Amino acid sequence: MRPTTSNEIRQAFLDFFSEVHHEVVPSAPLPQRDNPTLLFTNAGMNQFVDVFLGKEKRPYSRATTAQKGMRVQGKHNELENVGPSARHHTFFEMLGNFSFGDYFKSEAIDYAWTFLTGVMQLEPERLFATVYLDDDEAFELWTRYLPAERILRFGREDNYWVMGDVGPCGPCSEIHYYSGAMDQITAEGVNNEDYPEYLEIWNLVFMQFDGQPDGSVIPLPRPSVDTGLGMERLVRVIQGKDNNYDTDLFSPALDRTQALLGDSDEQRAENLVGYRVIADHGRAATFLIADGVLPGNTGAGYVLRMIIRRAARFGRKIGFHEPFLGEIAEVF
Numbered sequence: 188m189r190p191t192t193s194n195e196i197r198q199a200f201l202d203f204f205s206e207v208h209h210e211v212v213p214s215a216p217l218p219q220r221d222n223p224t225l226l227f228t229n230a231g232m233n234q235f236v237d238v239f240l241g242k243e244k245r246p247y248s249r250a251t252t253a254q255k256g257m258r259v260q261g262k263h264n265e266l267e268n269v270g271p272s273a274r275h276h277t278f279f280e281m282l283g284n285f286s287f288g289d290y291f292k293s294e295a296i297d298y299a300w301t302f303l304t305g306v307m308q309l310e311p312e313r314l315f316a317t318v319y320l321d322d323d324e325a326f327e328l329w330t331r332y333l334p335a336e337r338i339l340r341f342g343r344e345d346n347y348w349v350m351g352d353v354g355p356c357g358p359c360s361e362i363h364y365y366s367g368a369m370d371q372i373t374a375e376g377v378n379n380e381d382y383p384e385y386l387e388i389w390n391l392v393f394m395q396f397d398g399q400p401d402g403s404v405i406p407l408p409r410p411s412v413d414t415g416l417g418m419e420r421l422v423r424v425i426q427g428k429d430n431n432y433d434t435d436l437f438s439p440a441l442d443r444t445q446a447l448l449g450d451s452d453e454q455r456a457e458n459l460v461g462y463r464v465i466a467d468h469g470r471a472a473t474f475l476i477a478d479g480v481l482p483g484n485t486g487a488g489y490v491l492r493m494i495i496r497r498a499a500r501f502g503r504k505i506g507f508h509e510p511f512l513g514e515i516a517e518v519f
């Protein structure tokens with residue numbers, strides 16, 4: 188049976204990669220201790236940076252994780268998108284598979300395709316792939332599954348992944364899902380904000396370089412793979428919703444907010460942005476505190492304080508006069 192709840196989907200991902208000999212590694216905590224340029228884990232690969240660089244050896248060369256992440260600073264910052272956007276979050280979960288000099292582009296693409304169209308049963312006709320401008324190898328590999336008109340080339344902005352200012356990086360190949368009417372499907376919609384039915388769901392990074400502080404890159408000891416599948420987005424696709432908040436990851440928090448306010452469905456719809464900010468920020472604050480962060484004036488503590496204040500501000504706007512975030516934390 189196709190996995191449908193968020194818990195089933197997460198488990199199906201880890202099981203799939205475990206069956207093809209990936210070590211299931213626990214999520215790293217949110218606050219970053221290993222990467223001085225990051226406050227928070229911002230991708231599944233953070234905990235494996237030294238493994239990619241060849242400085243650390245592990246007893247496995249393939250790994251899979253369901254990683255907690257925050258994108259609120261540096262190269263990846265979603266804070267201002269949260270609320271208005273149906274697809275961006277501060278705290279998020281990223282499902283990933285990693286190869287440390289083991290398999291490379293071909294298997295990464297095979298695994299992603301098999302998981303999405305086999306285990307998750309997505310319709311192949313709704314999928315697009317993007318590749319980095321001159322990555323003819325990735326383009327060719329995709330032609331095993333997709334017609335050439337659904338394989339698109341994009342530049343550095345979209346198809347070259349860097350963790351931060353320095354560290355492992357490389358060209359990437361993204362998988363996009365189209366949820367609209369089939370007679371309207373067009374390649375123009377991919378990576379185009381005017382087309383909300385097109386959603387990037389999975390990024391396959393072909394890790395090949397180590398970015399240096401002066402902007403130059405040196406090759407990694409062995410080409411590797413780092414992928415990031417957006418959990419909230421995949422759950423949205425599987426649950427057939429047009430935004431991430433109507434999935435089972437967030438809707439219990441929205442329902443709780445509505446019950447606490449005593450709002451009608453119309454009031455909830457009118458105050459949608461506030462509801463979403465509370466759900467997103469309430470979830471982020473809950474996971475940050477669970478990982479040992481406390482509100483403060485600097486660093487991670489400052490970000491947590493800012494998130495709590497932003498949630499409280501939106502809460503006041505939609506009618507809260509008493510503390511409410513503790514109730515939202517209970518939901519998560």
Ligand code: GLY
Binds near residue numbers: 390392
């Ligand atoms: N490291 C891959 C991604 O975050 O998209």
